[in-house]
Amino acid sequence: MRHIYTAFLLLVLTRGIYAQPGDSLMLDRLFRSCMTDTLAYHDLRLLCKDVGPRLSGSAGAEKAVAFAREMLLRCGADTVYLQPCRVPRWIRGEKEIAWMKTPQGAPQPLRVCALGNAVGTGPQGLTAPVVEIRRWEELSALRTGSLKGRIVFFNLPMDPAHYHTFMAYGESGIARRSGPAEAARLGALGVVVRSLASNTDDHPHTGVTQYLDSVPAIPAVALSTRDADRLSQTLALEPGLQLYFRTTCAMLGEVESYNVVGDLRGSAHPERIITVGGHLDSWDLGEGAHDDGAGCVQSAHVLALFRRLSLRPQHTLRAVMFMNEENGGRGGATYAEVAKRKGEEHLFALESDAGAFSPRGFTFEARAEQRYRLQRWASLFRPYGLYDFEGQGSGADIHLLKERGAVLSGLCPDSQRYFDVHHAETDVFEAVSPRELNLGTFAMAALLYLVDTHGL
Numbered sequence: 001m002r003h004i005y006t007a008f009l010l011l012v013l014t015r016g017i018y019a020q021p022g023d024s025l026m027l028d029r030l031f032r033s034c035m036t037d038t039l040a041y042h043d044l045r046l047l048c049k050d051v052g053p054r055l056s057g058s059a060g061a062e063k064a065v066a067f068a069r070e071m072l073l074r075c076g077a078d079t080v081y082l083q084p085c086r087v088p089r090w091i092r093g094e095k096e097i098a099w100m101k102t103p104q105g106a107p108q109p110l111r112v113c114a115l116g117n118a119v120g121t122g123p124q125g126l127t128a129p130v131v132e133i134r135r136w137e138e139l140s141a142l143r144t145g146s147l148k149g150r151i152v153f154f155n156l157p158m159d160p161a162h163y164h165t166f167m168a169y170g171e172s173g174i175a176r177r178s179g180p181a182e183a184a185r186l187g188a189l190g191v192v193v194r195s196l197a198s199n200t201d202d203h204p205h206t207g208v209t210q211y212l213d214s215v216p217a218i219p220a221v222a223l224s225t226r227d228a229d230r231l232s233q234t235l236a237l238e239p240g241l242q243l244y245f246r247t248t249c250a251m252l253g254e255v256e257s258y259n260v261v262g263d264l265r266g267s268a269h270p271e272r273i274i275t276v277g278g279h280l281d282s283w284d285l286g287e288g289a290h291d292d293g294a295g296c297v298q299s300a301h302v303l304a305l306f307r308r309l310s311l312r313p314q315h316t317l318r319a320v321m322f323m324n325e326e327n328g329g330r331g332g333a334t335y336a337e338v339a340k341r342k343g344e345e346h347l348f349a350l351e352s353d354a355g356a357f358s359p360r361g362f363t364f365e366a367r368a369e370q371r372y373r374l375q376r377w378a379s380l381f382r383p384y385g386l387y388d389f390e391g392q393g394s395g396a397d398i399h400l401l402k403e404r405g406a407v408l409s410g411l412c413p414d415s416q417r418y419f420d421v422h423h424a425e426t427d428v429f430e431a432v433s434p435r436e437l438n439l440g441t442f443a444m445a446a447l448l449y450l451v452d453t454h455g456l
């Protein structure tokens with residue numbers, strides 16, 4: 001009898017935390033409904049083809065805000081509103097030009113694009129001899145002034161030995177993020193960075209760079225991976241070669257833009273908020289399909305899925321399309337500021353900003369006991385190809401919600417092909433599979449259903 005009582009007590013205590021038999025049935029319902037849906041893919045098509053590229057402060061971004069508002073209303077949000085935020089307005093200017101020239105040879109064109117937030121060379125362009133840097137550590141051996149009058153070529157390939165390509169991106173990415181500032185400190189005139197791409201092709205990949213107030217801002221471009229290999233090989237034979245590039249990009253101050261927010265009001269605890277989001281802005285070269293049109297569409301369609309199955313969340317389920325993740329992070333910062341000012345209670349936040357490939361799991365930022373509870377749900381996801389619940393981290397737009405006490409999470413799709421298209425002109429609608437897009441939406445909805453139902 002006592003054993004039975006203990007077992008009963010345990011059951012009562014663990015109810016509400018651990019998975020119930022009903023959970024796997026509910027996940028099956030979510031899965032079936034999500035996988036037969038065609039509207040999310042259609043919305044991604046509209047965002048990519050009708051709205052198109054949408055860098056912060058551009059006409060495209062303005063169109064995207066209007067589109068996201070409409071999408072959230074169609075997805076059944078009870079209230080949809082725009083949250084104002086100031087964003088930088090950077091423009092690429094004219095198509096970039098670059099070539100290399102050996103002392104005897106004719107100029108050979110190189111495929112480049114300006115790095116985001118970079119200054120331009122001006123209409124004359126910039127010509128100089130080149131110094132190649134193959135490892136970031138090489139910089140520390142150089143003295144001030146040793147790169148004077150040079151263009152620095154950072155040739156740091158993404159390390160293929162990392163299974164998780166985000167690891168390789170983080171490591172080699174230092175050259176794009178900090179290379180121009182560090183090269184300027186050593187006297188360089190300009191910077192060429194090997195594109196952060198996991199494949200070899202002809203498309204340069206852009207991305208933001210960060211200058212320092214203490215050193216001059218110098219022009220900086222990304223070079224396609226194939227041309228980076230070509231430049232490196234040519235330099236080995238002809239160290240005296242000259243490089244030329246011309247960019248007319250410029251930072252034009254700040255303008256007003258918006259996060260777009262849609263709430264599905266909670267039935268029991270409307271004041272407690274669960275956020276799900278992606279970022280609405282995208283780089284100007286492609287259509288921002290994987291990065292991060294998919295995350296926006298998935299977040300909105302999590303709400304639609306709850307509606308279709310008549311699931312009224314207990315807590316307020318809020319989809320947020322954040323502005324300016326790519327070159328400023330102002331949307332995420334504003335969202336956290338407003339949450340603080342209003343004294344909002346944030347329970348959980350999930351971001352999808354790693355591509356629309358088949359989901360493999362979730363990363364978390366949580367206390368040990370919360371992480372343990374989340375990992376107890378992993379077995380419910382295994383039939384759908386998700387198994388990785390060990391990773392740390394969440395998303396750039398939600399990480400400040402940690403201060404509000406929220407548990408944070410990031411959707412973790414298969415990362416093998418993401419950096420083939422990331423920030424390049426190849427990140428287009430056609431690169432997204434409708435099934436993989438829906439698999440992501442399902443996984444997000446399922447996790448949020450479990451958090452909403454059982455708490456943390």
Ligand SMILES: [Zn+2]
Pocket residue numbers: 279291292325353
């Ligand atoms: Zn992104």
